[in-house]
Amino acid sequence: xxxxxxxxxxxAHRLHNPNRDEAWNRKTYGKCDxxxxxxxxxxxxxxxRGTIDPDTGMVIDLKELKDVMRERxxxxxxxxxxxxxxxxxxxxxxxxxxxxxAFWQQLAPAIPHGQLYEVHLQETERNSVSYRGEDE
Amino acid sequence: xxxxxxxxxxxAHRLHNPNRDEAWNRKTYGKCDxxxxxxxxxxxxxxxRGTIDPDTGMVIDLKELKDVMRERxxxxxxxxxxxxxxxxxxxxxxxxxxxxxAFWQQLAPAIPHGQLYEVHLQETERNSVSYRGEDE
Amino acid sequence: xxxxxxxxxxxAHRLHNPNRDEAWNRKTYGKCDxxxxxxxxxxxxxxxRGTIDPDTGMVIDLKELKDVMRERxxxxxxxxxxxxxxxxxxxxxxxxxxxxxAFWQQLAPAIPHGQLYEVHLQETERNSVSYRGEDE
Amino acid sequence: xxxxxxxxxxxAHRLHNPNRDEAWNRKTYGKCDxxxxxxxxxxxxxxxRGTIDPDTGMVIDLKELKDVMRERxxxxxxxxxxxxxxxxxxxxxxxxxxxxxAFWQQLAPAIPHGQLYEVHLQETERNSVSYRGEDE
Amino acid sequence: xxxxxxxxxxxAHRLHNPNRDEAWNRKTYGKCDxxxxxxxxxxxxxxxRGTIDPDTGMVIDLKELKDVMRERxxxxxxxxxxxxxxxxxxxxxxxxxxxxxAFWQQLAPAIPHGQLYEVHLQETERNSVSYRGEDE
Amino acid sequence: xxxxxxxxxxxAHRLHNPNRDEAWNRKTYGKCDxxxxxxxxxxxxxxxRGTIDPDTGMVIDLKELKDVMRERxxxxxxxxxxxxxxxxxxxxxxxxxxxxxAFWQQLAPAIPHGQLYEVHLQETERNSVSYRGEDE
Numbered sequence: 001x002x003x004x005x006x007x008x009x010x011x012a013h014r015l016h017n018p019n020r021d022e023a024w025n026r027k028t029y030g031k032c033d034x035x036x037x038x039x040x041x042x043x044x045x046x047x048x049r050g051t052i053d054p055d056t057g058m059v060i061d062l063k064e065l066k067d068v069m070r071e072r073x074x075x076x077x078x079x080x081x082x083x084x085x086x087x088x089x090x091x092x093x094x095x096x097x098x099x100x101x102a103f104w105q106q107l108a109p110a111i112p113h114g115q116l117y118e119v120h121l122q123e124t125e126r127n128s129v130s131y132r133g134e135d136e
Numbered sequence: 137x138x139x140x141x142x143x144x145x146x147x148a149h150r151l152h153n154p155n156r157d158e159a160w161n162r163k164t165y166g167k168c169d170x171x172x173x174x175x176x177x178x179x180x181x182x183x184x185r186g187t188i189d190p191d192t193g194m195v196i197d198l199k200e201l202k203d204v205m206r207e208r209x210x211x212x213x214x215x216x217x218x219x220x221x222x223x224x225x226x227x228x229x230x231x232x233x234x235x236x237x238a239f240w241q242q243l244a245p246a247i248p249h250g251q252l253y254e255v256h257l258q259e260t261e262r263n264s265v266s267y268r269g270e271d272e
Numbered sequence: 273x274x275x276x277x278x279x280x281x282x283x284a285h286r287l288h289n290p291n292r293d294e295a296w297n298r299k300t301y302g303k304c305d306x307x308x309x310x311x312x313x314x315x316x317x318x319x320x321r322g323t324i325d326p327d328t329g330m331v332i333d334l335k336e337l338k339d340v341m342r343e344r345x346x347x348x349x350x351x352x353x354x355x356x357x358x359x360x361x362x363x364x365x366x367x368x369x370x371x372x373x374a375f376w377q378q379l380a381p382a383i384p385h386g387q388l389y390e391v392h393l394q395e396t397e398r399n400s401v402s403y404r405g406e407d408e
Numbered sequence: 409x410x411x412x413x414x415x416x417x418x419x420a421h422r423l424h425n426p427n428r429d430e431a432w433n434r435k436t437y438g439k440c441d442x443x444x445x446x447x448x449x450x451x452x453x454x455x456x457r458g459t460i461d462p463d464t465g466m467v468i469d470l471k472e473l474k475d476v477m478r479e480r481x482x483x484x485x486x487x488x489x490x491x492x493x494x495x496x497x498x499x500x501x502x503x504x505x506x507x508x509x510a511f512w513q514q515l516a517p518a519i520p521h522g523q524l525y526e527v528h529l530q531e532t533e534r535n536s537v538s539y540r541g542e543d544e
Numbered sequence: 545x546x547x548x549x550x551x552x553x554x555x556a557h558r559l560h561n562p563n564r565d566e567a568w569n570r571k572t573y574g575k576c577d578x579x580x581x582x583x584x585x586x587x588x589x590x591x592x593r594g595t596i597d598p599d600t601g602m603v604i605d606l607k608e609l610k611d612v613m614r615e616r617x618x619x620x621x622x623x624x625x626x627x628x629x630x631x632x633x634x635x636x637x638x639x640x641x642x643x644x645x646a647f648w649q650q651l652a653p654a655i656p657h658g659q660l661y662e663v664h665l666q667e668t669e670r671n672s673v674s675y676r677g678e679d680e
Numbered sequence: 681x682x683x684x685x686x687x688x689x690x691x692a693h694r695l696h697n698p699n700r701d702e703a704w705n706r707k708t709y710g711k712c713d714x715x716x717x718x719x720x721x722x723x724x725x726x727x728x729r730g731t732i733d734p735d736t737g738m739v740i741d742l743k744e745l746k747d748v749m750r751e752r753x754x755x756x757x758x759x760x761x762x763x764x765x766x767x768x769x770x771x772x773x774x775x776x777x778x779x780x781x782a783f784w785q786q787l788a789p790a791i792p793h794g795q796l797y798e799v800h801l802q803e804t805e806r807n808s809v810s811y812r813g814e815d816e
Contacts, residue, residue: 002265003232006264008533010446011446012444013447030743036492037447040418051270051271057229078439080444081420081442097738126685127685128686139809140809141807142805142806144397146312147310148308173309175283183810187814188775188781192708194775195777199710217310273538274539278534278535300600331537335438369545399547399549400547463561464561465559576759578761580761582719585721624714624716668690669688
């Protein structure tokens with residue numbers, strides 16, 4: 001049984017690798033490398049896998065899961081600049097892929113071992129990523 | 137190949153375990169334990185897995201799948217109180233998790249053996265569960 | 273200029289006029305008259321009309337508008353039974369039409385005179401109502 | 409007859425009035441005043457009003473309307489910082505209200521006189537504005 | 545008070561005026577003039593305006609409104625070719641504008657005089673039209 | 681890590697197997713066998729699986745993935761008749777299942793070996809299929 005909670009946040013970012021030159025960045029990221037940045041309304045879905053507790057009828061208390069999501073991710077990235085303002089994203093190009101993996105790493109320690117199943121991050125109506133801890 | 141049909145229904149429910157006391161229920165279910173109940177527009181997605189019939193180009197006739205969904209689930213829960221009105225939910229706390237598993241059990245006998253792949257139940261824009269028959 | 277805020281709530285209701293007999297109720301409301309009730313995820317959109325304040329660039333502070341919506345409507349109807357639990361809905365059949373007008377009446381005193389423009393209530397993917405104070 | 413085209417763009421912005429002090433800005437804009445900015449996926453709907461051309465069956469060629477929207481608005485704001493990068497937004501706090509009015513002013517000269525009916529700007533799932541040229 | 549019902553249908557169409565030559569059609573309709581046609585999932589929203597009946601709490605019985613929509617429009621256009629199969633669309637280029645007006649004309653006689661308020665037709669995520677009987 | 685791009689197209693089709701008689705076709709496909717065809721707005725989601733490139737922070741360049749989708753699928757099926765106009769669909773009943781597999785076969789050669797993970801095709805709000813290359 002997999003249970004999923006969805007929350008949203010709005011943030012600015014710029015896709016830019018400071019270790020590479022301007023030409024490489026422009027070629028790699030195109031308009032996403034705009035120096036003033038751009039931004040998105042992100043949809044964050046976190047899925048937990050487990051068995052149904054026969055007493056509560058629940059796999060996990062969704063209210064507690066959302067509290068974890070808010071405390072460890074949403075409250076630290078909402079209405080922020082993902083390149084500058086977020087400690088756990090320092091030194092990272094804030095692509096959807098890197099964000100999803102970084103969010104997983106923030107969430108995993110607060111969720112019973114082995115239960116975190118997937119972090120799904122919707123960047124626009126047309127782009128999304130799913131991370132299941134594959135290459136940690 | 138997986139093929140998915142989506143139907144919706146509207147129902148009332150109350151999260152309350154009558155075998156536990158009020159304090160436990162209030163702590164466990166919070167506002168979802170409101171005695172008068174509350175309700176949702178549920179989205180029910182049923183997925184079937186199979187190979188494409190070369191004659192029809194279909195894995196399953198979606199019209200037949202929806203007829204099964206209507207007869208075995210939708211028509212019995214739509215515009216109902218899930219705590220009181222539905223025979224196959226008796227004695228069960230109607231959490232999204234328990235509903236998804238109960239719907240699977242209603243649907244499975246009417247679908248060719250091994251083809252039912254997933255029951256996905258959307259409770260709100262922010263909560264959903266997926267059940268694949270794992271712990272039957 | 274019209275500015276709109278959207279919030280959601282989940283509630284149970286039963287369409288039933290206690291002043292009329294069962295036959296009338298069944299004929300008028302059909303399955304919506306189910307004695308145990310049913311429920312919905314409602315989407316509530318409140319629109320305010322005004323001019324842009326040249327200093328703030330805003331018609332109204334959306335955070336304040338949402339606080340009014342939560343205090344006067346959402347917190348009193350969310351996870352409630354609209355027939356039984358809500359003081360300002362007493363004695364009223366909780367149709368979408370009656371709800372929209374009742375919400376307008378709760379909201380209007382807290383919004384500068386003449387600025388409340390529309391209460392839009394989405395009951396399902398297929399049903400909605402809009403009220404602009406026409407027949408008060 | 410009203411016909412509406414919808415396009416989207418992603419941009420960063422900060423709500424901040426440089427003519428007022430920090431305390432005023434923080435009180436007025438809250439977390440939207442974050443110095444590093446934040447961002448959104450905006451949905452822009454432009455509506456044109458007219459009669460149906462009996463020859464074409466169209467009020468306006470939607471492809472041409474979208475070309476105007478792209479040339480005059482979308483291509484200048486997409487993947488941009490609305491405080492810094494857009495000439496026609498200079499000196500303006502980029503609230504949804506100010507954006508909608510500024511977009512109207514960009515679009516109106518390219519649409520037959522009197523036909524532009526509404527600019528609707530969706531900032532998040534919860535916030536939107538509509539402008540119909542009222543106070544020009 | 546305005547109440548709105550939404551139904552969907554899927555149909556094929558080709559934008560082509562047989563009274564004009566190929567060059568005109570290609571220039572006017574572009575890829576929508578493809579001889580084999582193309583198609584859409586249409587969303588049809590019909591809005592009725594009226595006062596709340598104090599007995600029922602309703603402006604109109606939505607079930608009856610949907611029955612009218614199905615009988616007079618949906619059942620005649622769903623899974624049809626709008627250029628060839630629909631009697632009330634004969635001799636008309638099936639643009640969204642012409643469809644909305646034709647649907648209004650089908651619906652109006654079945655709705656109490658003066659109550660039909662708007663026919664809104666969504667052709668794609670990006671295109672829609674609204675008709676309020678303006679130029680009848 | 682899985683990354684997904686979504687594009688849309690609008691097309692006409694008819695479900696009809698010319699090797700079977702009318703009775704079989706009518707029984708199998710029902711109203712989808714309408715001789716004049718019908719149509720849909722399709723949503724096409726293509727998912728690619730891979731590891732994050734530490735230099736770019738990306739699994740794949742989404743712009744390149746969308747270019748492949750446009751060149752190999754979207755531009756050949758958008759505003760087309762799927763029974764008549766598309767070379768790679770010749771001789772095939774254009775069910776959602778057959779389309780998803782055919783799109784996979786068009787896309788796979790243009791994506792690094794083993795990385796194409798899923799083709800998801802949404803036909804209506806109620807019908808979708810997912811193909812992961814299972815029975816090639």
